[in-house]
Amino acid sequence: MAEPQFKVDFMRYAPVMLALSGVLILVSILSLAVRGLNFGIDFTGGTLVEVQYPAPVELQAVEAGLMARGLKGAVVQYFGTRSEVLVRIPGNIVGSTGEISSRVLDALHGADLGKVTLQRVEFVGPQVGEELVTSAALALLYALLAIGAYVAFRFEYRFAIGAIVSLGHDAIVTVGFCSLIGLEFDLTVVAAVLTVIGYSINDTVVIYDRIRENFPRMRKASTREIINRSVNETMTRTIATTATVVLALLPLVLFGGDAIHSFSLAMLIGVVAGAYSTIYVASWSLLPTGLSAKDMLIPAKEGAHTTP
Amino acid sequence: MNHYAWWKNLLIALVLLLGGLFALPNLYGTDPALQISGLRGRGMDAATADQVTAALKAGGVPHLGSTLTPESLTVRFADTNEQLRAQDTLREKLGEDFTVALNLVPASPQWLTALHAQPMFLGLDLRGGVHFLLEVDTAAAVRAAEDRLVDDLRQLLREDKLRYEWVRRFTDGEQTGIDLRMRAAGDMDKAEALIARSHPELLVEASADDSHRLIGRLGDAYRLEVGRLALQQNITTLRNRVNELGVAEPVVQQQGNSRIIVQLPGVQDTARAKEVLGATATLEFKLVDEEHDLDAALAGRLPPGSRLYRMRDRGQILIKDRAILTGEYITDASSGFDQQSGGAVVHVSLDGRGAGIFERVTGDNIGRRLAVVFIEQKSETVRQPDGRSVRRTSRSEEVITAPVIQDRLGRRFQITGMESATEARNLALLLRAGALAAPLSIVEERTVGPSLGKENIEKGVRAVQAALLLVVLFMAIRYRTLGMIANIALAGNVVLILAVMSLLQATLTLPGIAGIVLTLGMAVDANVLINERIREERRNGNSPQASIASGYERAFGTILDANVTTLLAGLLLFIFGSGPVKGFAVTLSIGIVTTMFTAVLVTRAMVNLIQPRGRRATAIARS
Numbered sequence: 001m002a003e004p005q006f007k008v009d010f011m012r013y014a015p016v017m018l019a020l021s022g023v024l025i026l027v028s029i030l031s032l033a034v035r036g037l038n039f040g041i042d043f044t045g046g047t048l049v050e051v052q053y054p055a056p057v058e059l060q061a062v063e064a065g066l067m068a069r070g071l072k073g074a075v076v077q078y079f080g081t082r083s084e085v086l087v088r089i090p091g092n093i094v095g096s097t098g099e100i101s102s103r104v105l106d107a108l109h110g111a112d113l114g115k116v117t118l119q120r121v122e123f124v125g126p127q128v129g130e131e132l133v134t135s136a137a138l139a140l141l142y143a144l145l146a147i148g149a150y151v152a153f154r155f156e157y158r159f160a161i162g163a164i165v166s167l168g169h170d171a172i173v174t175v176g177f178c179s180l181i182g183l184e185f186d187l188t189v190v191a192a193v194l195t196v197i198g199y200s201i202n203d204t205v206v207i208y209d210r211i212r213e214n215f216p217r218m219r220k221a222s223t224r225e226i227i228n229r230s231v232n233e234t235m236t237r238t239i240a241t242t243a244t245v246v247l248a249l250l251p252l253v254l255f256g257g258d259a260i261h262s263f264s265l266a267m268l269i270g271v272v273a274g275a276y277s278t279i280y281v282a283s284w285s286l287l288p289t290g291l292s293a294k295d296m297l298i299p300a301k302e303g304a305h306t307t308p
Numbered sequence: 309m310n311h312y313a314w315w316k317n318l319l320i321a322l323v324l325l326l327g328g329l330f331a332l333p334n335l336y337g338t339d340p341a342l343q344i345s346g347l348r349g350r351g352m353d354a355a356t357a358d359q360v361t362a363a364l365k366a367g368g369v370p371h372l373g374s375t376l377t378p379e380s381l382t383v384r385f386a387d388t389n390e391q392l393r394a395q396d397t398l399r400e401k402l403g404e405d406f407t408v409a410l411n412l413v414p415a416s417p418q419w420l421t422a423l424h425a426q427p428m429f430l431g432l433d434l435r436g437g438v439h440f441l442l443e444v445d446t447a448a449a450v451r452a453a454e455d456r457l458v459d460d461l462r463q464l465l466r467e468d469k470l471r472y473e474w475v476r477r478f479t480d481g482e483q484t485g486i487d488l489r490m491r492a493a494g495d496m497d498k499a500e501a502l503i504a505r506s507h508p509e510l511l512v513e514a515s516a517d518d519s520h521r522l523i524g525r526l527g528d529a530y531r532l533e534v535g536r537l538a539l540q541q542n543i544t545t546l547r548n549r550v551n552e553l554g555v556a557e558p559v560v561q562q563q564g565n566s567r568i569i570v571q572l573p574g575v576q577d578t579a580r581a582k583e584v585l586g587a588t589a590t591l592e593f594k595l596v597d598e599e600h601d602l603d604a605a606l607a608g609r610l611p612p613g614s615r616l617y618r619m620r621d622r623g624q625i626l627i628k629d630r631a632i633l634t635g636e637y638i639t640d641a642s643s644g645f646d647q648q649s650g651g652a653v654v655h656v657s658l659d660g661r662g663a664g665i666f667e668r669v670t671g672d673n674i675g676r677r678l679a680v681v682f683i684e685q686k687s688e689t690v691r692q693p694d695g696r697s698v699r700r701t702s703r704s705e706e707v708i709t710a711p712v713i714q715d716r717l718g719r720r721f722q723i724t725g726m727e728s729a730t731e732a733r734n735l736a737l738l739l740r741a742g743a744l745a746a747p748l749s750i751v752e753e754r755t756v757g758p759s760l761g762k763e764n765i766e767k768g769v770r771a772v773q774a775a776l777l778l779v780v781l782f783m784a785i786r787y788r789t790l791g792m793i794a795n796i797a798l799a800g801n802v803v804l805i806l807a808v809m810s811l812l813q814a815t816l817t818l819p820g821i822a823g824i825v826l827t828l829g830m831a832v833d834a835n836v837l838i839n840e841r842i843r844e845e846r847r848n849g850n851s852p853q854a855s856i857a858s859g860y861e862r863a864f865g866t867i868l869d870a871n872v873t874t875l876l877a878g879l880l881l882f883i884f885g886s887g888p889v890k891g892f893a894v895t896l897s898i899g900i901v902t903t904m905f906t907a908v909l910v911t912r913a914m915v916n917l918i919q920p921r922g923r924r925a926t927a928i929a930r931s
Contacts, residue, residue, distance in 0.1 A: 117757065117759065118578075118755065119760040120754075120757060121755035123754070124751075128752050136884075136885075139883075139885060142880050146877075147877065150872065150876060151873070154869055186888075187887055187888050188892070191889040195896065197877055198878065199826075205870045206870060209869060210866075233844070237836050237837055241830075241833040244783070245833075246829075248779055248826065251770070251778070251825070252775070252825055256771045257763070257767035257768075260819060263819065
């Protein structure tokens with residue numbers, strides 16, 4: 001058997017890396033507890049109106065126009081350029097729902113700052129927002145369980161534990177990152193987190209596959225050596241794949257537009273976290289579980305030569 | 309060992325070819341168009357088509373061509389400005405009997421259309437339009453059912469000469485039901501038996517504290533059924549109303565047990581859309597109470613069986629409670645102008661039963677006044693200061709007009725006293741579309757302007773192009789020949805994703821585009837796995853042919869495991885997600901399946917083809 005191109009004793013750095021992971025998770029959880037998430041109206045309920053003016057406008061003038069119509073508490077901000085304005089009416093404003101967007105538009109027309117062109121209106125009722133939180137959390141939970149079940153079925157139950165812990169790590173770090181930089185957390189970001197999980201499990205499965213394959217091959221080696229070797233053998237692939245996915249995501253972050261900016265940024269962070277956690281969370285976690293060659297005697301894999 | 313059977317290669321080629329064919333319509337894109345169709349079963353004929361063409365010519369709006377079917381006429385335009393100008397022109401010229409809807413039609417050539425190859429459906433975020441999520445107040449439908457029951461029971465008891473003190477609906481917290489009190493305790497059993505026989509859905513029991521009293525409640529199954537029927541009727545009514553709005557390809561769909569999704573692509577006037585969707589308007593015809601004194605009633609001495617109504621514009625009027633005719637007998641309504649006065653009117657047609665009743669009542673009451681009562685119900689969710697949401701239904705009733713009955717009125721008649729032509733048109737529309745069975749409230753609304761939609765498409769396409777370019781460069785540099793093969797397969801993958809989406813007529817959204825970009829990144833992973841395996845086998849000293857064979861074989865298990873898990877995540881996103889999440893899940897799931905095909909089978913076939921069994925295989929496997 002030829003030596004792999006990489007020869008790094010990955011597991012030697014495990015304590016340091018695990019400590020780093022611990023810090024990352026701690027920071028994420030702290031940030032979530034202290035700063036919380038900048039929930040978009042998908043979750044909080046409320047109204048968001050994006051309009052375009054023919055020429056740059058002053059935000060104060062827009063705000064004054066809204067105030068004149070009794071829309072206090074509206075948050076007005078530029079969106080892209082100085083002639084594009086985003087108006088947010090929080091969901092806790094007392095008043096009839098559904099009518100608010102028309103009232104905002106009326107107010108903007110009334111403010112007499114030139115012809116207002118409506119770009120986008122989003123209104124989400126408070127009840128719907130709550131339901132979306134529940135369904136998003138459920139999707140996340142079910143995805144973890146389904147993936148865990150699949151891994152336990154195809155590999156061994158200890159692999160599933162490692163996979164789920166690693167995926168949980170990625171999800172927490174990604175969401176924590178959103179909280180830290182105050183990224184708007186909407187439904188698309190939930191999709192991003194779920195995709196990160198999908199991507200990270202991809203990565204994990206590749207290394208797990210190699211570990212399983214190497215057990216019967218390296219009969220005399222310790223589990224630690226086998227993990228090290230497997231990670232090294234798949235390293236070129238990990239680098240190549242992460243590089244292509246990052247290359248594919250960069251244009252989305254840079255030119256994808258505001259509508260998917262949060263989504264692609266969250267995904268970018270998650271993908272990097274995923275590649276890292278595959279090695280230091282998913283692979284490492286097999287060590288303390290006491291996995292040994294005799295647990296892996298039954299080759300479960302189809303289509304591959306498992307004999308050396 | 310590296311050769312597919314000829315049929316396998318042929319099959320792969322065929323799939324790619326078909327994929328290309330069905331993805332092709334997307335390249336041609338769509339033209340803005342107007343779809344003109346007749347209202348109320350009226351078809352489209354060549355004469356009307358000529359009229360449309362003439363009107364466009366007179367209005368100075370150029371068009372690209374038109375297609376005539378027995379149902380509708382589709383006219384295509386070069387851009388949306390001309391489309392909108394043409395719409396204004398045609399609406400004016402064709403009048404009320406036709407709808408002129410904005411539409412986008414495929415610009416692909418005839419032969420593709422003949423193959424039923426159609427471009428993908430673009431989501432509202434890419435083409436502009438409104439999305440509403442409406443909540444049906446099913447509790448109100450149950451209340452209405454109880455009100456009807458009250459009327460039925462009163463009549464039933466009267467017919468059987470059972471004297472009652474009251475029959476009324478009651479609300480006690482969450483509980484609602486019917487409260488019935490008899491005059492004599494002896495009638496109780498008879499009344500109970502009567503109700504059990506005629507209205508088995510009402511569960512009646514004697515009140516514990518009052519020997520003359522019965523309490524009836526509707527069973528849970530019946531309540532659910534009433535709610536379900538109300539939802540169904542609302543969907544039908546909304547469909548009618550949406551059609552009247554003149555929107556092409558609208559979506560009216562049930563979601564869950566009490567919600568309805570309405571999507572109106574291309575609609576910009578959201579205020580009008582809401583007005584038409586949400587209004588519950590109906591007419592009732594009632595006799596004016598002319599026996600009693602209006603001033604006395606105004607002073608508070610209201611005669612039994614009559615009520616004060618607000619008269620449009622001028623003061624109040626005393627009207628009898630009992631409705632002679634309600635809106636449900638109306639089969640058709642249209643607006644127009646009165647020949648004599650020139651004012652706006654609504655022409656109303658009744659069904660046979662309605663006509664019979666109306667004829668009899670108007671015949672009996674010639675010389676008296678008949679009031680046309682307009683009833684409008686609006687429902688909205690109001691957020692209270694303490695954060696709770698409360699639904700409030702407001703019902704306004706006003707008398708539009710109260711003319712003296714000149715003659716026996718039949719199946720067709722007209723209502724005068726409209727404020728404006730617009731009002732007449734709106735009333736006609738609402739009467740035609742039928743009433744909502746239960747009030748609706750908007751719980752979610754998303755509108756995207758058409759210019760933003762266009763911008764989103766441009767950005768998405770640019771992102772896909774940039775991502776493709778970067779990934780292709782990376783693969784070509786890192787894996788040379790095998791990388792180029794993977795790149796060709798990647799292009800095939802994009803084509804297949806587009807083809808499958810087009811075939812399924814799935815909706816492409818902006819997050820969907822992001823899904824495609826991500827799939828591109830992940831699709832490459834399969835080839836990276838294969839190519840790295842081949843390299844590894846070569847380093848282990850295997851022959852090039854053997855390395856290729858075992859590289860593909862060994863990588864396959866990994867690829868399968870990896871993709872199945874991602875597919876699991878994709879499917880869960882599709883099931884639990886809504887809106888943007890769903891759009892993303894669709895392309896991700898389709899992308900994973902096509903990736904399995906292109907990254908494994910297509911690249912292998914290509915490797916086989918350019919590697920005729922010989923020594924030159926070395927060149928590829930080394931690179």
